[in-house]
Amino acid sequence: MSKAIVISQPGDSSAMQWQDIELAPLGANQARIKHTVVGFNMIDTYMRKGLYPVELPAVLGVEGVGVVEAIGADVSHIAVGDRVAYMTREPGAYAEQRNVDAMRLVSIPDGISDEVAAASFLKGLTVWALLTESYSVKAGDNVLIYAAAGGVGSLMCQWAKALGARVIGVVGSGAKVALAKQYGCDEVINRNEQDILATVKTLTNDEGVQVVYDSLGAATFETSLDCIAPLGSMVSFGNATGAVPPFNILGLAARGSLKLVRPQVFAYVEKREHLERGAAALFDMIQREKMRVEISQRIPMPEAAKAHDTVESGNTTGATVLVL
Structure with missing residues (x-):
């Protein structure tokens, strides 16, 4: 069993409940991630409110960072114990553990913390797609x-x-x-x-x-x-x-x-080679200190509703992360 933030129907933040969930058996092409930090994104609120419909009941969250706990039989590019980041079209990251398609996982370089990775992975890949792919800034x-x-x-x-x-x-x-x-x-x-x-x-x-x-x-x-x-x-x-x-x-x-x-960022990283190229560009920007990742809120996962309310009020700056 694992715990997660689940919604049973669209609504305001009160629809979010911290409850037990049961993980499915690990697939041959999957990895089980024990989350350490999960990134908050505005798309989470769109899914919660029903602007972006999701199959209910649903666990919110589309990006996470953590440690690989187990890998499926056909997974070879990552290993148990690796620190990884991921983003997915389907929600499910607001949880203690999650089974993820292993091809969506990217190893986090030394020198980049879990918090920085969680605060920047989806947002940073979004920025990469917007500035270099949707329009090429010169x-x-x-x-x-x-x-x-x-x-x-x-x-x-x-x-x-x-x-x-x-x-x-x-x-x-x-x-x-x-x-x-x-x-x-x-x-x-x-x-x-x-x-x-x-x-x-x-x-x-x-x-x-x-x-x-x-x-x-x-x-x-x-x-x-x-x-x-x-x-x-x-x-x-x-x-x-x-x-x-x-x-x-x-x-x-x-x-x-x-x-x-x-644009929607997921289309730009659908292919593995594009995901790797975008992630490499993002991590390079951070490691060369061309981009500072500002984290304004660190909120315990069970209190995720607070993150939604605060960000939707428009009074935050920088990124918000949910910690476990």
Whole structure:
């Protein structure tokens, strides 16, 4: 038996219950992981609320870090005792133990702690996919990044700066402006006090930015499109303010033949070689100290509801991890 955070129906954080679960027998291509730290991600809240439907009852969580306890008969690239990180499309990480497809597991290099790995693996691979695959950021690009002091945003700003971009961050409070600058932003817009579009136009001499990375969704989608220079790109990758409503594609042509991408990181790491390439790039950024992973909340796994409530309040910065 193992314990896990389980939801039986969509709802608020009260739907999350810490209870016993029974693990299935280990498959030939699987490994059993004893979690030490599990990363919190906004997708966990989308699944909890039913925005992203999951089969119920469900154990939440899509990334974890821990030690390999057992391996299936056909597993050869990892061994019992290895420290590993993983991310999966299917939830199940908010648990003491989990059986995982061994091909999703990546060994954690020495010098990177379990907490840092858990706080950065899915978010860091998301940033890798966004900055190099969804749109390839180039030196000199004007890049607009929302939630610049948040878990994903803080990593993205640092990585984009390392690529040579001019980073314009958007934050939701004055208290986060200084943090966003610490994460590499050249300019920071407080969206509660400043007009995003007018400020972007001023900062870019009316040209606009080459790419927008919008994690807020419904509340900012149209504004984000208006911030983009002709032939630029819109990368809409989150729903923090709700899902983007139906959109007339002709609006892209009217704004200067824009490109619109709605990525999800799992598609970019579906193949093992892509997963390894992204993980290597992420760990290299951390080990070379080009990217600092800020952990703002460390919450015991049984109290995972507290993590959801606090992050959804919009009052956090950096990453949140659940510890066991």
